[in-house]
Amino acid sequence: MTVAMTVVPPLRMQQDGPSLSDQMTALPVATLLVRPDNSIAEANVSAETLLNMARSAIIGSDVARTIRIAEAGARFDIWHSNKPIAAYDIKVHAGRTAEMEVDLMISPIIDHEGWRVVSLHAQSQARKIGHRGTSGGARSAMGAAAILAHEIKNPLSGIRGAAQLLESGQDGRDSSLTQLICNEVDRIAALIDRMQDFTTDRTLECRPGNIYPLIDRAAGIASAGFAKNVKIIKHYDPSLPFANINEDALVQVMINLLKNSAEALEQVENPSIRVETAFRHGVSVVMGGGKGSAVLPIEIVVVDNGPGVPEHILDHLFNPFITGKRDGQGLGLALVDKLVRDMSGFVQYSRDAQAGESTFRILLPMGMG
Structure with missing residues (x-):
C-alpha cells in the first residue's frame, strides 16, 4: 500500500445553488455522504457502480461495513475521526465487489459536525506521484x-x-x-x-533534528556549483519543530531535488528555485501492515519556474532509469523517493500550469523527545 499526506480540504454544505447531493451526482468518482453515526446518507451513481449495489441498499448502511479494510491485522480508526484523511493504494472490500486497491479520501464538512464526504478512486492517482513498491x-x-x-x-x-x-x-x-x-x-x-540497500525496506537510523542547517548546506553546495546561475530563494517557517530525520539522507535528498530543478532551468530566462517549509496541521495518513494512522506535518517544498516534467513520464517519475533529460541517468528522483521513504516520509510532484511552476513536496514525521 502506498500512503501520502494530501491536504484534503473540508467541505461546506451549499446554502444556495446546487445542493451537495446534486454536486455528488455529477462527480466522476464513487462518493458517499456519511452521517455522524457512520450511516450512509447519500451515494452517487459512480458509488453504485463501484460497490455493485443499488443506491437504496447503500443508503442507511454502516460505512465501516460497506467499505472494509482488507489488510490482515489492520487497525484503522478512520471512521471515528473528524480530521481529513487520505490513503493511497489501500486494499478494501467495497460493497459486493472483490478485493481491490483504491485511493480513499475522507473530507469533513464544515459547520456540520461529524458529517463527512467519502470518495473512492478505483484508478489509483498515487501512481501519478510515484510508485512506492520495489520494482x-x-x-x-x-x-x-x-x-x-x-x-x-x-x-x-x-x-x-x-x-x-x-x-x-x-x-x-x-x-x-x-x-x-x-x-x-x-x-x-x-x-x-x-x-547496496537501494531496494530494501530497512529503515534509516533517524533522530529529531533541525532541518534548516541541512537545507542551507545543500543550497550552499548548489549555489557553488550546478546552480550557480540560478537564484535560490528561501522562505522558512521559523516556528517549525524538529523533524525525525537522517541528516545525511536529507542533505542528499535536497541536493538531488535542487539539481533536478537547476537542470530543468537551463533554457529559462530569470531562473529561480524557491525552498519553503511549513507545518501542516491535522491531516492523518493511513499506514500499511496494520500500523494504523500516522502524521507527517513537516513540509519542505522545492519550487522552480521551469517547464515541468514531460507528460509521458509522469506515471513513472520516481522509478529508476526514467528521465526526460538527454544525458540523464534517471536515478536522482528514484533515490529521493527511497531515502524519504526510509525516513518514513513521502515525496510527491505537482505542476501549476497557470503559475508556470513545478513543485516537489517532501512530508516528514515530527521528531519526538
Missing part, C-alpha cells in the same frame, strides 16, 4: 550500484588524499574549500555504502 527496475538499479560501488570508492579515496595534501601546504589559505572537498567525499562514500 524490477529498482532491483536493476541495485545490481548496477553493486558493480559500480567498488570502482567509485577507489578514486574517491584518492581525491580525499589529494585534498588533505593541498590543505597541509596552503598555510590556511582556502582551507574551507579543501575541507568542503573532504566532507563531500566522505558523504558520497557513505552514500555509496548505502546504495
Whole structure:
C-alpha cells in the first residue's frame, strides 16, 4: 500500500445553488455522504457502480461495513475521526465487489459536525506521484550500484588524499574549500555504502533534528556549483519543530531535488528555485501492515519556474532509469523517493500550469523527545 499526506480540504454544505447531493451526482468518482453515526446518507451513481449495489441498499448502511479494510491485522480508526484523511493504494472490500486497491479520501464538512464526504478512486492517482513498491527496475538499479560501488570508492579515496595534501601546504589559505572537498567525499562514500540497500525496506537510523542547517548546506553546495546561475530563494517557517530525520539522507535528498530543478532551468530566462517549509496541521495518513494512522506535518517544498516534467513520464517519475533529460541517468528522483521513504516520509510532484511552476513536496514525521 502506498500512503501520502494530501491536504484534503473540508467541505461546506451549499446554502444556495446546487445542493451537495446534486454536486455528488455529477462527480466522476464513487462518493458517499456519511452521517455522524457512520450511516450512509447519500451515494452517487459512480458509488453504485463501484460497490455493485443499488443506491437504496447503500443508503442507511454502516460505512465501516460497506467499505472494509482488507489488510490482515489492520487497525484503522478512520471512521471515528473528524480530521481529513487520505490513503493511497489501500486494499478494501467495497460493497459486493472483490478485493481491490483504491485511493480513499475522507473530507469533513464544515459547520456540520461529524458529517463527512467519502470518495473512492478505483484508478489509483498515487501512481501519478510515484510508485512506492520495489520494482524490477529498482532491483536493476541495485545490481548496477553493486558493480559500480567498488570502482567509485577507489578514486574517491584518492581525491580525499589529494585534498588533505593541498590543505597541509596552503598555510590556511582556502582551507574551507579543501575541507568542503573532504566532507563531500566522505558523504558520497557513505552514500555509496548505502546504495547496496537501494531496494530494501530497512529503515534509516533517524533522530529529531533541525532541518534548516541541512537545507542551507545543500543550497550552499548548489549555489557553488550546478546552480550557480540560478537564484535560490528561501522562505522558512521559523516556528517549525524538529523533524525525525537522517541528516545525511536529507542533505542528499535536497541536493538531488535542487539539481533536478537547476537542470530543468537551463533554457529559462530569470531562473529561480524557491525552498519553503511549513507545518501542516491535522491531516492523518493511513499506514500499511496494520500500523494504523500516522502524521507527517513537516513540509519542505522545492519550487522552480521551469517547464515541468514531460507528460509521458509522469506515471513513472520516481522509478529508476526514467528521465526526460538527454544525458540523464534517471536515478536522482528514484533515490529521493527511497531515502524519504526510509525516513518514513513521502515525496510527491505537482505542476501549476497557470503559475508556470513545478513543485516537489517532501512530508516528514515530527521528531519526538
